[in-house]
Amino acid sequence: MTTQAKQDYQQLYQQAANAPETFWQQQAAKLNWYKAPQQILQQQDAAHYQWFSDGVLNTAYLALDSQVEQGRAEQTALIYDSPVTNSQQRFSYRELRDEVARFAGVLKALGVQKGDRVVIYMPMIPQAAIAMLAVARLGAVHSVVFGGFSAHELALRIDDAKPKVVLSASCGIEISKVIAYKPLLDDAINKAAHKPAHCVIYQRPQLKAELQAGRDLDWQQALLKAEPAACVPVKATDPLYVLYTSGTTGKPKGVVRDNGGHAVALHYSMQAVYNTKPGDVFWAASDVGWVVGHSYIVYAPLIAGCTTVLYEGKPVFTPDASAFWRVCAEHKVNILFAAPTAFRAIRKEDPEAALQQYDLSALRTIFMAGERLDPATYQWVVDKLQKPVIDHWWQTETGWPIAANPAGIALLPAKPGSSTVPVPGFNVQILDEAGQQVKANEQGYIALKLPLPPGCLTTIWGNDARFVDGYLATFPGYYASGDGGYIDDDGYLFVMGRTDDVINVAGHRLSTGEMEQIVASHPAIAECCVIGIPEPIKGQQPMALVLIKNGVEVDETILEAELVAMVREEIGALACFKKALIVKRLPKTRSGKILRKLLRQIADGSQYSVPSTIDDPASLPEIAQLMQARGLLSGS
Ligand code: COA
Ligand code: AMP
Secondary structure, three states: OOHHHHHHHHHHHHHHHHOHHHHHHHHHOOOOOOEOOOOOEEEOOOOOEEEOOOOEEOHHHHHHHHHHHHHHOOOEEEEEEEOOOOEEEEEEHHHHHHHHHHHHHHHHHOOOOOOOEEEEEOOOOHHHHHHHHHHHHOOOEEEEOOOOOOHHHHHHHHHHHOOOEEEEEOEEEEOOEEEEOHHHHHHHHHHOOOOOOEEEEEOEOOEOOOOOOOOEEEHHHHHHOOOOOOOOOEEOOOEEEEEEEOOOOOOOEEEEEEOHHHHHHHHHHHHHOOOOOOOOEEEEOOOOOOHHHHHHHHHHHHHOOOEEEEEOOOOOOOOOOOHHHHHHHHOOOOEEEEOHHHHHHHHHHOOOOOOOOOOOOOOOEEEEOOOOOOHHHHHHHHHHHOOOEEEOEOOOOOOOOOEEOOOOOOOOOOOOOOOOEEOOOOOEEEEOOOOOEOOOOOOEEEEEEOOOOOOOOOEEOOOHHHHHHHHHOOOOOEEEEEEEEEEOOOOOEEEEEEOOOEEEEOOEEEEHHHHHHHHHOOOOEEEEEEEEEEEOOOEEEEEEEEEEOOOOOOOHHHHHHHHHHHHHHHOOHHHOOOEEEEOOOOOEEOOOOEOHHHHHHHHOOOOOOOOOOEOOOOHHHHHHHHHHHOOOOOOO
């Protein structure tokens, strides 16, 4: 690090670490509260903390009305860019505020009140963001479900969140195909035990949905009769949203985000991490179904007075690999945030990056997250764009970056493979199995010392025990991130991958445990194990190793096709589950635990040592051979 940059960063880092209440009170003071908080941090018990507990605010007010009041009425708040429908639309802050207030009126007329849940299952159209903000305006709680999830996954979330209303659209548009959402929604409601009172459906011209009389409303029709609804003040500790994410079991976890901590943390991150100022154009090329979409498509850019880009398309094939450069040039994007997968896909289609016709002079910095940024992809983007590329690490649970090169504080020298340094407010430690801190450069479990800064999850919806057991019990006094890695002599963090059964496919977080449950339910299968194996574009892909029941005859190709169909039906196409291998035995410890880590190491070609507790060492070369024969070993 240069001495000055290092000093600037360390000074702020120490301030946040030594006097967190003063530090965060100063950040909170930058927002327009109805009642500014005096109680900054309160510890309730060993596991639970509250930020800003006596503060009163409304997040949608901060994102829209307050911006209008500060003179941004005519500034563009949101740019919708949709190559898949060949259309674009711009909303000024005034227009977006008015649209949101009217849609909040639709929800209010349906009885949605403070604290009620509203599930949002929508493609990347402006109405998705409008829906989220309208729910927030009423002090209600949204739960957005990514459009690529199946009816079964949607049903699980409906049953857990118990929404009064579900918001959806007639269809989504993927690369050259229209996906009907409404039949999936109907199927999900049939499967769910909880029945929402109403569904509001946005009819897209590409496909009209059939509406169920009494339950379903036509979005556009409902708006015609709606009265704008006012912002409802909520406590800082009231929930803003529940976002489900994959854990190690089949049941997704509903991460709960509060209003106050979230707004303060996101506002801070826009300055400290992303180095934005009001009026900047911020493009997070993600989906509102993921945390990146919640934080950096919808809330943070608006709370910071920026212009956000909502992109309905892919990095490639909509129509080609120059889509990112086209959007950046056309909308004068200042900050681009995307997953490494997107750049790997662009690089594959257009290794030279045909940038000549695009004016990227407005683009200042490229941020990447969602999965490990491999040094080759990092170098390619740096070479082609000649701009700072920042790898930053975060999770659905934290809602904003834990480690980053804090561009708004000081741009530190980058080290490929590292997400740089902890962001002020986060105390990152590397622990061994026993919870002891390890030395610099030694790998271990990445843990965050409590209390977590504002904006991080406060609990798991309806299951606080899962919050405590899943995150806080492993290392008392710490939040266990589920990631492994190390900190080097310069204090740089290297996140190497998950230490649990979560995998990352094209920047999408998936549970191998959930896939195992589905695969194991096939009548021919006695036992199975699903692991993530390397995939050149998507980073990882799932693969099942299956043991067939004694006496059952199956054809591997037919079985694989059946399992692929089952996972697609139960989880959705986004699981990218395409590989199943029949094996004679699975490597286990003598106590019967499948050695998944060993299998992952075999698949990715890394060095491994055979543990003395292994029951059947001969299973290892056997599996390696089978994988080799199918071309599934890294480098094979
Ligand atoms: N609605 C419905 N279906 C969806 C969907 C959505 N919102 N998103 C993905 N799917 C489907 C796709 O159509 C595809 O179906 P198929 O198997 O029938 O072809 C499947 O899910 C897998 O999709 P995806 O992983 O997106 O693969 P792809 O081959 O269509 O595209 C990439 C590959 C790399 C271009 C794409 O994965 C990508 O853009 N990745 C970046 C991801 C990202 O931004 N993550 C955000 C985290 S920060
Ligand atoms: P999600 O909750 O979907 O955002 O996924 C979070 C997980 O993605 C983390 O626990 C990491 O495993 C992985 N991840 C996100 N960002 C990075 C990064 N910059 N480097 C390495 N892994 C990352």
